[in-house]
Amino acid sequence: MPDGTDDSALSATEELALARLALDEGDLHHAAGHLAGALARAPTLPEVHETLARLAATDGGGLDLFPINHHTFVGAVVARAHLLATAGRPAEGLDLLAVATVYAPGAQWAGVPWVTAPELAERLPPEHIARVLMQVCAALPDPVPRVGRAALIPYLTLARNAATVHPEHGLLLGAASALARRLGEVELAVRWASRGVRAQPSKMGEVWLGYAYRSSGRTRDGLAALGRAVELDPDDLAIYADIAGTLAEIGRLDEALEWAERALARDPSFDCAVHTAHRVRHLRDGNLAHLVALADFVRDHPDDSHEHGDLAQCCRSRPWLGQLTPAGGxxxxxxxxxxxxxxxxxxxxxxxxxxxxxxxxxxxxxxxxxxxxxxxxxxxxxxxxxxxxxxxxxxxxxxxxxxxALPAPSPTAVERVGQIAHPAWAHPPAAYDAAVGLAGLDVADLLGLLVHPPAAPANAVGRLLAAHDPSVWVRGVQVWACLGLLHHRTDEPWEGSTRRRVLLDLIWGVEDWVTEAALFALVTAAWVDPEVRPDVARVVGERLADAAAVARTRPVPIIASLAHLTLATPELDPGTAALAGELLDTYSPRLPRPRNPLRRLWQRLTRPRNP
Incomplete structure (x- = not known):
């Protein structure tokens, strides 16, 4: 579904006026196009639906004016859905509204009387409603942020009506529970899932009940329900991973790992179990090797069944694994x-x-x-x-x-880094992927960004940094510029490559924030390419040893950050890791108190961003 039409700059009111004019002139095709545009911008505006009703009164009911193909505009899909309902085919109409919701969950596509009317639940088979609710749920985060819930309430109303009409239908009640849970109605989710399991015991019913219990804080009951689901279907390894994840959340790591390994014993490549097992192992012993192994698995299995957040969860808010470190001094x-x-x-x-x-x-x-x-x-x-x-x-x-000592970067370089730079990232491979937008810049531009960092953008992040800590923006620009260097001439073999040579030059330059940014780029290269890990680990060890030697005679402002970078390096030798730990014990600044403005700033900056 494309995002706009040929008249994408028009407002809903303008689209509606043009639709009415075309309708008065008998130009039904142009009227339909403008009505689709109006619906896309104001899907619940009564005047739009009144005009759509006029179109429905024409010969053929207007359905032929909104055909469905591979590139149908979302407004046309919604218009066809309403016309289908008017034509006595609400099941097909509801299916199309669900498609629109999956495409853009934040829009009020279903906020119309025919969806929330009790009669709809009476007319449709419960299996059909359950399928629609599951389709909508599959496109939603769990839970949905509060700001996004209002657009989905009509589906919850439909679920309430259907649960009243079909109080013993297990599949419907389970799907309704899944939606209620995502919209923050956790107690309602528990009630519906419990009713569904009592009426029609099933594996999925127990899974829905387990999730509902877990969301309501009743973890023990949730684990019991998931355990019953395993008994009903011992071959569904996703449930094993869910149990492992739930146990990990409450600190029962040994049991969590047992469940993950039970799944891996059945299928060593099962993605959910692999992700969970690596995360739990890291939680148990803190060994970076588990996270690197998980990153390798993600790289080697790009077609996983669904996206996982285990690696990002383990790296979040950790120095250089998920964010740059604040400058000290x-x-x-x-x-x-x-x-x-x-x-x-x-x-x-x-x-x-x-x-x-x-x-x-x-x-x-x-x-x-x-x-x-x-x-x-x-x-x-x-x-x-x-x-x-x-x-x-x-x-x-x-x-x-x-x-x-270098010329300023080009306007193109300034624009691109301004679109990408941020002080936090999901994990090093994700930072590498995000920096691909800088791949077309030449080395002179990327180096120019290091010493001529542009002003922070006039957005929320830029204003926040300007008011509290401008150094964070500068450090972020330098980090992303160095990550951009990693994308320079990637066809060159690593050992003699331009990207390696330039980064080494930066690493051994004046002790500066650039040193940290360049070293992070090298560390990131080791995360994404196993073949370069021995070389990177050696360079990191040499740079840390040099900083430690200098620190015996004078201050080295970046030494704590270099130690953090070292501990983020794959395949690090034990001696260098021990030195990094000692340096952190000696030089790492004390953490700010909880009310410290710098702590609050970093909590806001490194808050996970919605995709």
Whole structure:
């Protein structure tokens, strides 16, 4: 179903006016097109339905004006559904409304009297209503966010009416329970599913009851119902995975793993059990290898039966696995305070024990121009110099103030990174996939983004960061620019590739936020390509060892973040992992208190986004 028509810019009122004009002139085809457009924009507007009724009164009832094919506009589908109901064929009409709801669940397609009237439930077979409810449920999250529930209430009303007419129909009651659960009516879901199981015991009935109990907080009862479902059908391995997931949620990890492994013993490639088993193993021992193995399974099995969230759940809010780390240091703390106070001058003086990372300096001066930095000393080794002489220079220094050593990126690069950059991602492979939008940029553009990061966009995320922590946006741009480098000339073998060489240059440059971004890109490469893992693990180990050695003589502001990156690296050797743990124990900043504004900011930024 395409999103619009040829007149997609018209409002519902304009479409309706054109439809009436065409209808008055006897031009039924143009009237139908404009009515479809009006319905797509205002599916419950009474005047639209009145005009549709006029069209239905013409010869043939108007059905021929809204044919169904492979590219039918959604408004035409809905119009045909209403005309079918008017023509005495409500079952077919309801089927089409369900199709529209699956396509766009947030629209009020079913919010019309003929759907919510008790008579519809009396006229349709209960099996048909159950199938429609299951079709709608399959397209919905569980639970549906509150903001999206109003459009689905007509289906719940239909379910209530049908449950009244058919109080002993197990399939109908189970499907009604599934819908009620998704719409937050969990106690109603329990009642309906319980009635269904009593009336007609079945595997699916017990599954619906188990889900309803689980949503209502009665986990023990839910597990019992799912256990009965297994007894009724021992070959349905999805139920094993559901039991394992439920047990994991309440911390019974050993039992959860037993259920997952029972399913794997029957089918080692069963996707639900594989995902659950890897997640539970990681929850038990914290070993990153389980998550990497899960990522490998996802890559090797792109045609899984449905999408799973186990990997994203394990990576969510974890440093570099699901989000970048907040920058630390006195200068960034002063920047946050300055923008939070918004004292017009955005000024003050901050004393630094050593030169701050150049990206931090540039970000602070751009967002708080009144800030004055006082550097106590320049310790050795000089933090303004690359860690390896061969590394690419991104900055020139005039005393303590860095300036970009590279030209600014093109407007195209600025536009693309602005559409993609975000401080959180589902997991490293998902970040890699999302960065494919930067694949067409050349290296000069991507490097230019590192030292000339564009301003945050004028959207909710951009405004939030500008008001609390502008450094997060800059760090995000740098991360995504480096991920873009991973997509540069992917036909080149890794060892001698341009992407590897450029990233290594960045990693061994001046200690900066760019160092972290480039190292994350390397770590991401190891997640998506098993063949590069030994090389990446070696580079990560060398970079961490260098930072640890420097930290014995002077501060290394990025050392805690480098340690987090190290622990996110596949196939890391035990010695390097131990060093990363020691460095985190020594240098990791204390977590902010729950009421700290920075903590609240990160909770909002890293909140899972709806697909």
């Amino acid at each position: 006195a200068l960034v703390d002063a920047l946050r305070q300055a923008v939070a106070d918004d004292d017009n001058g955005l000024g003050g003086t901050v004393s630094l024990a050593a030169p701050a990372p150049p990206s931090a300096v540039v970000t602070a001066l751009a967002n708080a121009p009144g800030l004055r930095m006082v550097v106590d000393a320049v310790p050795e080794p000089d933090p303004r110099e690359p860690r390896r002489a061969s590394a690419r220079r991104l900055w020139h220094y005039a005393g303590q103030i860095p300036t970009p």
